[in-house]
Amino acid sequence: MDHTSIGEGDWETLQSNLEATIPVYDRINRFATFGQDQRWRKMVQQRLPEQGKILEIGCGPGSFAENLEGRDLTCLDPIPAMLSVAEPRVNEKRLSKGYSKAMFVEGTAESLPFDDCSFDAVCTLFSFRDWYDKPKGLSEALRILKPGGKIVIVDPAKINRFHGWLGYLYMRVWVGSYARIICKQKEHPWKWLTKTYVHFGTTKHYVEMIKGTGFKNVKSKLIFPGMATIWEGTK
Numbered sequence: 001m002d003h004t005s006i007g008e009g010d011w012e013t014l015q016s017n018l019e020a021t022i023p024v025y026d027r028i029n030r031f032a033t034f035g036q037d038q039r040w041r042k043m044v045q046q047r048l049p050e051q052g053k054i055l056e057i058g059c060g061p062g063s064f065a066e067n068l069e070g071r072d073l074t075c076l077d078p079i080p081a082m083l084s085v086a087e088p089r090v091n092e093k094r095l096s097k098g099y100s101k102a103m104f105v106e107g108t109a110e111s112l113p114f115d116d117c118s119f120d121a122v123c124t125l126f127s128f129r130d131w132y133d134k135p136k137g138l139s140e141a142l143r144i145l146k147p148g149g150k151i152v153i154v155d156p157a158k159i160n161r162f163h164g165w166l167g168y169l170y171m172r173v174w175v176g177s178y179a180r181i182i183c184k185q186k187e188h189p190w191k192w193l194t195k196t197y198v199h200f201g202t203t204k205h206y207v208e209m210i211k212g213t214g215f216k217n218v219k220s221k222l223i224f225p226g227m228a229t230i231w232e233g234t235k
């Protein structure tokens with residue numbers, strides 16, 4: 001299996017399915033992760049610098065970005081409908097608390113529309129799995145980071161085949177059944193969660209890939225209760 005890419009044809013179908021998740025995105029995530037997604041988001045937040053420019057790649061409907069109040073934040077996503085939900089959600093909250101607006105930009109990880117060495121940190125939550133060319137996206141993140149800048153990634157990787165098989169069952173049965181009820185359709189968009197998970201490699205694969213891109217101090221940690229991994233590295 002190719003763990004570097006999901007193929008551009010599949011990626012386009014995946015994107016239209018992701019767009020269909022918008023109305024129920026947070027609700028299904030909360031159920032699927034037993035409420036742990038918020039704790040995982042906090043773990044990413046704690047790993048990001050307090051000062052400096054932060055880029056979130058694949059911000060989706062703003063579920064993480066809304067927590068980064070007061071930070072100098074840019075959010076990027078290829079789906080215009082995601083950005084039009086995320087922007088008011090994040091910026092209304094920021095403005096009501098007296099913080100400046102975050103910037104929202106349409107684009108993909110593989111072709112970041114930013115200058116070299118222009119960000120202090122890059123984060124990506126539950127999106128890396130979907131990138132159609134992961135090495136390219138990582139090298140773009142490296143390019144736009146300042147020297148010493150940090151990358152933080154969270155996604156549900158597998159530690160080995162057995163763990164991957166358990167993950168597959170959990171997504172297919174637990175998440176799939178709930179999504180089917182909530183979306184009131186058999187062909188619900190969350191089926192793509194299982195498909196992208198099957199394609200996704202092990203935690204170790206991506207430690208090697210992040211190192212191979214040129215990041216230093218690369219670490220990974222399987223986070224409780226074993227459904228997700230957090231990777232980090234510096235430029």
Ligand SMILES: C[S@@+](CC[C@H](N)C(=O)[O-])C[C@H]1O[C@@H](n2cnc3c(N)ncnc32)[C@H](O)[C@@H]1O
Pocket residue numbers: 015018057058059060061062063064076077078079082107108109110124125126127130131132133
């Ligand atoms: C599951 S959502 C994650 C939303 C949010 N980051 C969160 O914490 O819940 C994944 C997002 O990644 C975006 N995405 C998929 N492929 C991408 C790519 N190649 N480059 C940038 N973003 C991508 C999708 O459009 C989608 O909005």
